[in-house]
Amino acid sequence: MNEDQRSLLLSSSSRFPLPQGVRLSYGTAGFRADAALLESTVYRVGILAALRSLKMDGSVIGVMLTASHNRVSDNGVKIADPSGGMLSQSWEPFADALANAPTSQHLLQLITKFVEKENIPLEGVRRAEIMLGRDTRPSGESLLEAAKQGISSILGAVAIDMGIVTTPQLHWMVRARNKGIKASELDYFEQLSSSFRCLVGLIPSGSKISEVDEKLVVDGANGVGGEKLEVLRKVLDGMVVEIRNSGKDGGVLNEGVGADCVQKEKFAPSGFGSQDVGLRCASLDGDADRLVYFSVPSKSCNKIDLVDGDKILSLFAIFIKEQLNTLSKEGSENTSSSYHARLGVVQTAYANGASIDYLKMLGLEVVFTPTGVKYLHEKAAEYDIGIYFEANGHGTIIFSESFLCWLEARYQELSSVSKGSEQQKAALRLLAVSKLINQAVGDALSGLLLVEAILQHMGWSIQRWSELYKDLPSRQLKVKVVDRTAVITANAETVVVRPLGFQEAINAETAKHPRGRSFIRPSGTEDVIRVYAEASTQEAADSLANSVARLVDQFLGFGSSQK
Known part of the structure; x- marks a missing residue:
């Protein structure tokens, strides 16, 4: 590192001192905290992003300012790697150290050592390029400036707002x-809308949902998703969608609205009620990476019938399996045309047991990972087509490059020899899905369009979709402990390895309840142990959760359970 670079880092970092008593950790959601505490962190993430770009041969890196479903006074910052996915886990310890360096001198020493260790070329022909985005939080503008200052403190780095x-x-x-593809917001809308039109154009005759069900009502969480859905609706003229809680009417971001609120509380969001009985409704979260559907079953209460991420996953899996089955019927005797695509469904232990049973009943390969999108995404990428979703509505579909290459060639072949055949249509549908779905990360807007296209294809109302299976009643608790690291789990967090005897005690309690299932896992951010339980009745699920919470207290010495 030359003297000019050292001087620039010292000078710029002195303007962003670390607040006293603040210590942050980089997780799946990046750094999150009260917005007033984040300027120094966001500045340092700007530096991190520039170094990451240089390390990755000048590939574009993303920096997003958002706190997703958190309250409006919070904010956060996270990095998108060149693939569009999350920051490599190997860089997370450096992110933590960078964010918590107490002085400018400590920061400089840390960067110098890391640059040497990673062999990052600070001097040369490469140029770091970082795309910056923010959601609608009022704090976003000032934090954006801090990110720009951090980026520009690395010589030659360029920020693109x-x-x-x-x-x-x-x-x-x-x-x-x-990937060398045009990457403006307009390009995003064009790819989604053209892929959606393609899928709708391939809907079998007679499969249209009844007139009563044509209208979709969407809760925009008073965030950026509602605003962008307004734009998308104009591009897709003819799509019947009503957008509420778009943020234009003075509503507060994520307050009584949004996918997180709807999924956890199972109540209709603000602005929804008796006038919506029977309608197909959807809810986005504050930054539009989560999506859940719901319907209001009765005028007499505010409760809903929730269609969560597990059922979105099931809908996608049914449709994709149907297209693969159709493709396999043609040319099975022609080995050059055959491709045995491996379809995998990836879930966490928090997936409802009824959804797991249903997916296995369909003959699908179902695998589990520890909680966290980074684990789900990584596992899904091992398949030709990998589908993952969390119950909270965050998920996507990943297509392997090798499968897409084969699929494109197969589509061209079918177009020349049997244009209009069911096999050709199936190939085209899968190609359209690969472009409609956001393969980088869970995306409420692209997911919503795919749900709408598939429901029309199947001729299903939201009630028919909701009835695929009935969720088992469940209960989640968290128990305060002195040291959460005393619990060690295995098998995707479903089995306790330490303390010894703990898993056997959980098994004994679980065996007392029909269809019982329970597991515990240490929180990633606070000294609590999270308890999950499900059983054939709500009373039994509550009883099992409370029994396991008492075991946490018994094995770890002190505890206090909370819903």
């Missing part, structure tokens, strides 16, 4: 730019 965007849009833009 993409403005107010959804988190998935920024991830999509980073991925597209590094």
Whole structure:
């Protein structure tokens, strides 16, 4: 590192001192905290992003300012790697150290050592390029400036301000730019809309949903998703969608609205009620990377019938399996045309047991990972087609490059010899899905369009979709402990390895309840142990959760359970 670079880092970092008593950790969601505490962290993430770009041969890196479903006074910052996915886990310890360096001198020493260790070329022909995005939080503008200052403190690094965007849009833009594809917001909308039109144009005759069900009502969480859905609706003229809680009417971001609120509380969001009985409704979260559907069953209460991420996954899996089955019927005797695509469904232990049973009943390969999108995404990428979703509505579909290459060639072959055949249509549908879905990250807007296209294809109302299976009643608790690291788990967090005897005690309690299932896992951010339990009745699920919470207290010495 030359003297000019050292001087620039010292000078710029002195303007962003670390607040006293603040210590942050980089997780799946990046750094999150009260917005007033984040300027120094966001400045340092700007530095991190520039170094990451240089390390990756000048590939474009993304920096997104958002706190997703958190309250409006919070904010956060996270990095999108060249693939459009999350920051490599190997860089997370450096991110933590960078964010918590107490002085400018400590920061400089840390960067100098890391640059040497990683062999990052600070001097040369490469130019670091970072795309910046933010959601609608009032704090976004000032934090954006801090990120720009951090980026510009690395000589030759360039910040590209993409403005107010959804988190998935920024991830999509980073991925597209590094693939050599046009990557503006307009390009994003064009790809989604053209792929959606293609799928709708291939709907079998007679499969249209009844007139009563044509209308879709969407809760925009008073965030950026509602604003962008307004734009998308104009591009897709003819799509019947009503957008509420778009943020234009003075509603507060994520307050009584949004996918997180709807999924956890199972109540209709603000602005929804008796006038919506029977309608197909959907809810986005604050930065539009989560999506859940719901319907209001009765005028007499505010409760809903929730269609969560597990059922979105099931819908996608049914449709994709149907297309693969159709493709396999043609040319099975012609080995050059055959491709045995491996379809995998990836879930966490928090997936409802009824969804797991249903997917296995369909003959699908179902695998589990520890909690966290980074684990789900990584596992899904091992398949030709990997589908993952969390119950909270965050998920996507990943297509392997080798499968897409074969699929494109197969489509061209079928177009020349049997144009209009069911096999050709199946190939085209899968190609359209690969372009409609955001393969970089969960995306509420692209997911919503895919759900709408598939429901029309199947001729299903939301009630028919909801009845695929009935969720088992469940209960989640968290128990305060002195040291959460005393618990060690295995098998995707479903089995306790330490303390010894703990898993056997959980098994004994679980065996007392029909269809009982329970597991515990240490929180990643606070000294609590999270307890999950499900059983055939709500009373039994509550009883099992409370029994396991008492075991946490018994094995770890002190505890206090909370819903």
